[in-house]
Amino acid sequence: MAAFPAFFGLLMAAVVTGQMVDITPREAVRRVGDELKVMCKVPYVIDSCRMTVGTTSYRLRPDITGGDVIYTGNGFKSGECGALIKNIKEEWNGNITCVLPPQAGAIELAGVMRLVVARPPREPELRTPLDPSFKEDTEFMAQCVVPDGRPAARISWFLDEEQILRGTHQPIITSEPGSDLQTISQNVSRVLSADDNGKMLICRAEHEALDSVMEARRQLIVHYPPKRLEAGTITIFGLKLGEPGRLNVTVRANPPPHAEWRVGDVTLAPMQSNEGIAALEPVHLGGGYYNISLLLSRVQKEDVERKYYLRVSNELGQQEFTVLISTMDEPAGVELDTGAIVGIVIAVLVLLIAVFLVVFAKATDRWCFAAGGRGRDHAKSSGESTPAGDVLLESGIALPSRTSDTESAVGGKERSRLAGLSARVRAVLPRAKDKVQATEAAAETEEKPLSEEKKGVVYAELQLGEQNAEKPPPPSTEYAEIVYTDQPKETKE
Missing domain, CATH: 2.60.40.10 (Immunoglobulins)
Structure with a gap:
């Protein structure tokens, strides 16, 4: 039975050895007289809480509330060892260590954080060429040095009140052997222009221990021709x-x-x-x-x-x-604000859309061009030639009826009308083309209903041969087939 406590102690030692202390914060910068809260925590019940600040070790307990360093946290059962450090002193700059021994076992865990007690740097130094003035387009270089700060100061460059972002080099931080004070230096380069003349080049240093920034400055004198x-x-x-x-x-x-x-x-x-x-x-x-x-x-x-x-x-x-x-008044400049420019752009877009719609409607016989399209369709149905060379002619006068002896039945009046019709067909036929379209206006002012459209229609079928530009065209045959409506025979009394 005596071996069991020994085995348990070894087990606890192994478990504790594998644990890590969670400490927050791991680094802090504070001024003299400030406060700092440090929390160390482990996932087991601790027996006590010890905190080393500077060269002094403090044993902290929840029931002790007096002194510069007091306990803070939820108790030892929560595995928390926290310290509220009041009135930070200059000599406390360095590491702060917390020690958390377990209730059982001989191994203690410790955590370390870094406390930097801020110390203000000395006045910044602006190092520039000794020339009193510089020519335009000269590359100018300056260096700003802020010595002996803890931690290192932060440098920013300004030309009057405009911050310089381009041309700044990487800052360099150095320290003397055996000293925790740091010196920072940074270079800036710039090609001078006429606009830089008379402006103030400013090196500005900021630090946690300073209530306000420190500056070093020099006025730039730039010479340039008229x-x-x-x-x-x-x-x-x-x-x-x-x-x-x-x-x-x-x-x-x-x-x-x-x-x-x-x-x-x-x-x-x-x-x-x-x-x-x-x-x-x-x-x-x-x-x-x-x-x-x-x-x-x-x-x-x-x-x-x-x-x-x-x-x-x-x-x-x-x-x-x-x-x-000049004795004339100065011409007024044209100034357009944003609203006017947007209005012009919108007007141009509307005009382009309107032109596109008109062209589209005319090409597809839509909207206001629909009536013209129906007129063209009607003309096509009444006078357009077929691929075979047929010609459709519209006539408002009824033709004699067809009988078995058509040629003999046609009188002189009808023959003269047919001869005139044939002449019109030849007149409207285009040369060197296979398709012919011809229409004859109605002689009567009285319009025919659509249902009677086929009455009084004469069909003429023309067959043309192909023409060749290089050799004379072969003989072709032209013929016309006359189709007309029947007319009632006259009854002689």
Whole structure:
């Protein structure tokens, strides 16, 4: 019987050895004076709860509620060993260990988490080239260093209030041997443009131990030659004959530009005049923009017809612009909002659909084109040739009845009518075609009912031979078979 407790103890030791302590959180960053709750848990009943914070080991119990480190959790029976750490101190930076011994057995399980007591870094350093200014299209590189923070600080770059996302390099974190303080550095590269001139490059550092961000900054000075946003000839509208006129041209340059006007053979520098024409000093509008003006004491017709040339230069280059003046008002630009554009697109689609429907209806004899289609069908039934070459003619006059001696019974009047009919058939027959369609309008204004459509109809059957363009066509036979309705014989009294 003594062997059973020993076997049970070995079994419990094996089970406990295979267990892991669930500890949350596994890492935390706190400022001095903050609180932290650490929970260690195992799936068995524990005998006690010990927590090592810094260099001090605390034996925690649910009934002890005083001190900087107190127990928290649902009790030992739940396998929970939790600690509420109040008023975190600088010297507590490091690992926190919890120990959970079982009720039975000699093996204790321990869990470890990392507590980082935040320490603010020193002021950031912005390292840039020593040049006071840079030329346009130059690749500029700067480095920001934020030393001795715990943990490492976070760096972000700004150009004025616009965050720089492109051109930032991967940050590098280093620390001195034997020190837990970390230094972070990050580079940024950028191709400078005229828009960057005068803007502030800012390296901004954030840290858990700081109440506000820390910054290092430098203003960028970018030099570029004179330029205009719009290329081509400049036209100034709205001048009036007989009244003073002012020619204003806005250019962009850094350093400030030197302006020179040329009117005919006369060249005018700033603050010079000649025969009622005066050149003014360039006025800085801000952002590298300058307004260059030429005054006309009285606008005359020859002033409107001539060209004015403006040459603007600085240390990096020069530009020459052609200026024209006009007495007409400036043409209004066409501005369409989103609603107008959508309306135009819808109108075009509706127009295309309408055109398609009209073409479809006309091709298929539908809707408003149905009446025309019935008329064509009626004409086809009354006058279209058959594939064999038959011709159907419509006549409003009744023909004599057919007897056994038809040829002898037809009088002179009927023969003349037949001769005219034959001439009409030959006149409407197209050449080099096998199909013939002919119709003869009704002589009478009185319309016949559809039920009497077959009355007064003459059938003419024509047989044409095939024609060959390369050799003369063979002789062909044309014949006509006349079919007409019977007519009652006249009774002689």
